[in-house]
Amino acid sequence: xxxxxxxxxxxxxxxxxxxxxxxxxxxxxxxxxxxxxxxxxxxxxxxxxxxxxxxxxxxxxxxxxxxxxxxxxxxxxxxxxxxxxxxxxxxxxxxxxxxxxxxxxxxxxxxxxxxxxxxxxxxxxxxxxxxxxxxxxxxxxxxxxxxxxxxxxxxxxxxxxxxxxxxxxxxxxxxxxxxxxxxxxxxxxxxxxxxxxxxxxxxxxxxxxxxxxxxxxxxxxxxxxxxxxxxxxxxxxxxxxxxxxxxxxxxxxxxxxxxxxxxxxxxxxxxxxxxxxxxxxxxxxxxxxxxxxxxxxxxxxxxxxxxxxxxxxxxxxxxxxxxxxxxxxxxxxxxxxxxxxxxxxxxxxxxxxxxxxxxxxxxxxxxx
Amino acid sequence: xxxxxxxxxxxxxxxxxxxxxxxxxxxxxxxxxxxxxxxxxxxxxxxxxxxxxxxxxxxxxxxxxxxxxxxxxxxxxxxxxxxxxxxxxxxxxxxxxxxxxxxxxxxxxxxxxxxxxxxxxxxxxxxxxxxxxxxxxxxxxxxxxxxxxxxxxxxxxxxxxxxxxxxxxxxxxxxxxxxxxxxxxxxxxxxxxxxxxxxxxxxxxxxxxxxxxxxxxxxxxxxxxxxxxxxxxxxxxxxxxxxxx
Numbered sequence: 001x002x003x004x005x006x007x008x009x010x011x012x013x014x015x016x017x018x019x020x021x022x023x024x025x026x027x028x029x030x031x032x033x034x035x036x037x038x039x040x041x042x043x044x045x046x047x048x049x050x051x052x053x054x055x056x057x058x059x060x061x062x063x064x065x066x067x068x069x070x071x072x073x074x075x076x077x078x079x080x081x082x083x084x085x086x087x088x089x090x091x092x093x094x095x096x097x098x099x100x101x102x103x104x105x106x107x108x109x110x111x112x113x114x115x116x117x118x119x120x121x122x123x124x125x126x127x128x129x130x131x132x133x134x135x136x137x138x139x140x141x142x143x144x145x146x147x148x149x150x151x152x153x154x155x156x157x158x159x160x161x162x163x164x165x166x167x168x169x170x171x172x173x174x175x176x177x178x179x180x181x182x183x184x185x186x187x188x189x190x191x192x193x194x195x196x197x198x199x200x201x202x203x204x205x206x207x208x209x210x211x212x213x214x215x216x217x218x219x220x221x222x223x224x225x226x227x228x229x230x231x232x233x234x235x236x237x238x239x240x241x242x243x244x245x246x247x248x249x250x251x252x253x254x255x256x257x258x259x260x261x262x263x264x265x266x267x268x269x270x271x272x273x274x275x276x277x278x279x280x281x282x283x284x285x286x287x288x289x290x291x292x293x294x295x296x297x298x299x300x301x302x303x304x305x306x307x308x309x310x311x312x313x314x315x316x317x318x319x320x321x322x323x324x325x326x327x328x329x330x331x332x333x334x335x336x337x338x339x340x341x342x343x344x345x346x347x348x349x350x351x352x353x354x355x356x357x358x359x360x361x362x363x364x365x366x367x368x
Numbered sequence: 369x370x371x372x373x374x375x376x377x378x379x380x381x382x383x384x385x386x387x388x389x390x391x392x393x394x395x396x397x398x399x400x401x402x403x404x405x406x407x408x409x410x411x412x413x414x415x416x417x418x419x420x421x422x423x424x425x426x427x428x429x430x431x432x433x434x435x436x437x438x439x440x441x442x443x444x445x446x447x448x449x450x451x452x453x454x455x456x457x458x459x460x461x462x463x464x465x466x467x468x469x470x471x472x473x474x475x476x477x478x479x480x481x482x483x484x485x486x487x488x489x490x491x492x493x494x495x496x497x498x499x500x501x502x503x504x505x506x507x508x509x510x511x512x513x514x515x516x517x518x519x520x521x522x523x524x525x526x527x528x529x530x531x532x533x534x535x536x537x538x539x540x541x542x543x544x545x546x547x548x549x550x551x552x553x554x555x556x557x558x559x560x561x562x563x564x565x566x567x568x569x570x571x572x573x574x575x576x577x578x579x580x581x582x583x584x585x586x587x588x589x590x591x592x593x594x595x596x597x598x599x600x601x602x603x604x605x606x607x608x609x610x611x612x613x
Binding site: 003006007008014018204209210211213214368 | 416417418438446450451465471509
C-alpha cells in the first residue's frame with residue numbers, strides 16, 4: 001500500500017539522512033557542545049571561584065599562607081565528608097583558587113574578571129571582610145565555600161559547627177546545562193528542520209506543486225512534525241547516552257513526564273515553525289525570522305546560564321517563553337526528581353501553544 | 369470540457385489577464401502562444417485552480433474550483449513552470465510520492481517511468497538529472513493520475529532540440545490515446561507540431577484562436593496579399609513583436 005502520509009514522512013527522513021552535514025549538526029554538535037562546556041566550566045558543581053586575599057601591614061603574606069592552610073583543610077574535609085563520590089568532591093575542593101594581592105591589584109583583577117571576590121582582615125581583630133558583587137553567583141558561591149571551609153577547619157581542630165556538603169547530584173554545571181541543551185535542540189531542530197524546510201520548499205515552488213494534488217494540506221504539515229519528533233527523539237537519546245556515560249548525568253525524575261514534556265515542547269516549536277513559515281518566500285527573511293525567534297530565547301531562557309541574573313521585573317516574562325518553560329521543566333525532571341505534578345501544567349501550556357500556532361499558521365498559510 | 373468566461377486577474381498595478389473567454393474541447397491539444405508577460409501562465413494557473421480570478425468564472429466538466437476542488441485535483445494533471453523537486457529523492461521515489469497523493473501504488477510509478485523513458489534513471493537522485501530529464505519527470509508527475517485534462521506550462525523551455533523532441537514524442541503518444549492538453553509555449557514549431565488549436569495572447573488578452581489554417585486564412589482575408597504565410601508571420605503581424613521578445 002502506498003500511503004501518502006507514510007510516504008511524506010519517509011521522504012523527509014530520506015532527505016535528512018542523505019545529507020551528512022545535517023547529521024553532523026543535528027547529532028554531533030550538541031554532543032561536542034556539551035563536552036566542551038562541561039570540560040571548560042567543570043563538573044564540580046559550578047562553585048569554582050578565584051578569590052584574592054589582601055596583603056597589608058597587619059595581614060602580611062605569611063599570615064595569609066597560614067590562613068590558606070586552614071581553609072584548604074576545611075575544604076577537603078567538607079568535600080570528602082559530604083560527597084557521594086570522593087572523586088567529584090576532590091575536584092570541588094580544588095576548585096577554589098587564592099591569589100595574594102594588594103588592594104589596588106585586587107580591584108583591577110576584579111574589574112577584569114580574574115577574581116570573583118577579595119578578602120581582607122578587619123584591623124583590630126580576627127574578623128574578615130568579603131568584598132564582592134552580590135549578583136555574581138560565582139562570588140557568592142566562593143564566599144559560601146570559604147566560610148564553611150573555615151568553620152570545618154576550625155571544627156577539625158576541636159571547634160566549630162557541622163558543614164553541609166555542596167556536592168549533591170544535579171548541582172554541577174553539566175547537570176544544569178544538559179536539559180537546557182536538549183530543550184534548545186528541540187527549538188532549533190523544529191525551526192530549522194520544519195520552518196526553514198517549508199520556506200525552502202515554497203521557494204523551490206514544490207509546495208504549490210504538492211498543493212495542486214488531492215493531498216491533505218494539514219497532513220503534509222503534520223508529516224513534518226512527526227518526522228521532526230522522531231529525529232529529535234534520536235538526537236535526545238544520542239546526547240543523553242553521551243552525557244550519562246561521560247559525565248554521569250542521570251534523569252532523577254519521572255521518565256513518562258519527561259516524554260510528555262518532550263512531546264509538548266516539540267508541539268510548541270513545530271506549531272511556531274508552521275506559523276513562522278506561513279507567508280515567507282524569501283530566504284533572507286526566513287533566516288532573519290528564525291534568528292529573531294531563536295537568539296533571544298537562547299539568551300533569555302537560561303540555557304547556558306541562569307536567567308535569575310536578569311532584573312526581577314524581567315523574570316516573570318522570561319518564564320513565559322516556551323523555551324524557558326521547556327528547559328525549566330526538563331531541568332526539574334533531570335535534577336530535582338520532578339514528575340507530572342510539577343511539569344503537567346507547562347506541558348499542557350506548551351501543547352496548547354503548539355496547537356494555536358499550528359491552527360493560525362494553517363489559516364494564513366500561503367501554498368502558492 | 370473547460371469553459372472560461374470573462375476572467376480577469378491583476379497583481380498590484382499589473383493587469384495580467386483582461387476579460388478572457390475561451391472554450392476548450394475534449395480530446396484536443398491547444399497551444400497558448402504569447403510573448404513574456406502575455407498572461408499565459410496566469411491564465412493556466414487560474415484554470416488549474418492555483419490562482420483565483422478577480423472576476424469571471426471557470427468550469428471544468430461542469431464543476432468549479434470553489435465547490436469541487438478535490439474532485440478536480442483528481443482529474444487534472446499539470447506541470448508548472450520551474451518546479452524543483454526534492455534533490456535527494458530518486459526518480460522512482462518522487463513518482464511514488466506523487467502517486468500516493470492519488471491513492472495509487474508503486475506499479476503506477478513504474479508505468480510512468482516507462483512512459484517518460486526514465487527507467488534507467490529510476491534510482492538516480494533528482495539532483496543528478498539533466499534539465500531535459502527533470503522536465504520529463506515533471507510531465508511524468510503530471511500524468512501519474514491518468515488525468516482527463518493535462519495542462520503543461522512551458523514544458524520545453526530551455527531544452528536543447530533533442531530533449532525537446534523527446535518530450536514531443538511523449539506528448540504525441542498521449543495525443544494518439546485521446547488525451548486533452550493545454551500547453552503554453554514560446555516555440556512556434558511546438559505549437560504547430562503538437563496542437564490542433566492555437567490561441568495567441570498578448571497583454572492579457574486573447575488576440576485570435578483557431579486551427580493554424582483558420583488563423584492564416586482569416587489573416588489573409590484581413591490583409592489580402594500581405595497576409596501571413598506562417599505562424600511566425602502571423603504572430604508578428606498581430607503583436608508587432610517576435611515571440612521571444
